Amino acid sequence: MYEVLMATAEQKLHADLDPRWLRAFLAVARERHFGRAAARLSIGQPSLSRHVQQLERALGVQLFHRTPHGVMLTEVGRVIRPEAEGVLALSSHLLRTARTYTGRSRSTLTVAAPLPSPAGGLLSEAIRRFRGDRGGPEQPQIAVIDLVDEEQTGALAQRRVDAVLTWGRPGHAAFAGEALVEEPVDALFAARHSLAATPQVTVSALADEPLLFPVRERRHCWTLLRDAAEAARTELDPVPTSPAAVLDLVASGLGCSVVPRSLRLSASPELAFVPLRGLSARMSVVWRQADHSPAVTAFVAACRAAAVALTGARPDIWSAPRSLPAHAHRSA
Numbered sequence: 001m002y003e004v005l006m007a008t009a010e011q012k013l014h015a016d017l018d019p020r021w022l023r024a025f026l027a028v029a030r031e032r033h034f035g036r037a038a039a040r041l042s043i044g045q046p047s048l049s050r051h052v053q054q055l056e057r058a059l060g061v062q063l064f065h066r067t068p069h070g071v072m073l074t075e076v077g078r079v080i081r082p083e084a085e086g087v088l089a090l091s092s093h094l095l096r097t098a099r100t101y102t103g104r105s106r107s108t109l110t111v112a113a114p115l116p117s118p119a120g121g122l123l124s125e126a127i128r129r130f131r132g133d134r135g136g137p138e139q140p141q142i143a144v145i146d147l148v149d150e151e152q153t154g155a156l157a158q159r160r161v162d163a164v165l166t167w168g169r170p171g172h173a174a175f176a177g178e179a180l181v182e183e184p185v186d187a188l189f190a191a192r193h194s195l196a197a198t199p200q201v202t203v204s205a206l207a208d209e210p211l212l213f214p215v216r217e218r219r220h221c222w223t224l225l226r227d228a229a230e231a232a233r234t235e236l237d238p239v240p241t242s243p244a245a246v247l248d249l250v251a252s253g254l255g256c257s258v259v260p261r262s263l264r265l266s267a268s269p270e271l272a273f274v275p276l277r278g279l280s281a282r283m284s285v286v287w288r289q290a291d292h293s294p295a296v297t298a299f300v301a302a303c304r305a306a307a308v309a310l311t312g313a314r315p316d317i318w319s320a321p322r323s324l325p326a327h328a329h330r331s332a
Helices: 002-013 019-031 034-041 045-059 075-102 122-133 149-157 219-231 243-251 261-266 294-313
Strands: 064-067 070-073 108-112 141-145 163-166 175-190 211-213 238-240 257-260 271-288
Touching (some): 019 034, 019 070, 019 075, 045 149, 070 075, 108 294, 122 141, 122 163, 149 163, 149 219, 149 271, 163 294, 175 219, 175 243, 175 294, 211 243, 219 271, 243 257, 243 271, 257 261, 261 271, 271 294
Parallel strands (some): 108 163
Antiparallel strands (some): 064 070, 163 271, 175 257, 175 271
16 A cells, blocks of 8 residues: 555646645645644645645645644655655755856846836846846846735745845744835726716725736735725725736726725826825835845845835826835834
């Protein structure tokens, strides 16, 4: 039986498996509890459960038995566990080997940020300043990726990214963060919409429209909008939409949305941005508290300089964070 299970596990694990599924499986196996495993990985429990379920579907086996006090590995789960550990160890070794080689010329700084990002916005301005301050052949390259909000802290903790531009807060003692800018939130309509020329709208005006919003990807922003709706005694029923599709779908007249005002910088004439009364969001940069590498330090400094420049040049879009000091704040 053991040999059969090992053969099955080996065959399955050679298929394309998302490393996040394996990390989730191993965390639950170690903690024997989904809640503690989620905390260990610094991700939400729904995301953790989804990763485990995706791994079980990919392998075609059940990995855990649920008990009143947590979970236990099934027989096949116990067999697969060392295989999963081996796959992740091999992956880490591969990355270290590649980075050792490429480190002879140029290193890479990986940054997560909400995408799409407007031309001339905080992300592009920070990268421009980072590159300008660190010229020469040894200058680190910057890789920019987009992450679901719930995956940001986990990616930082697991060193898959070095810094995050986020609408959220550090939220963990292992992370440091600095609030950069405050930005108004606009309602977004097609240019021909009846509310397109309105000087200002309230969140209640969105209740009667198909609201195209990336609820899963932009959980921080959705929480802000949902709380505003609850305060106005309004219920919003969003249509889950990819961030990359929002502008095109709204321009086509398929619904409305809510977006940061900076997206005006790269919008088409087919869109109308209408100020949403009393609603703004705060963008921060977050990094690992113990990471004192020159590249991360320089990127944070570039973000700070970019924020100062943008608030001075475009006060209609960006302002200094309210009720916060201009210097860095660190989570306790």
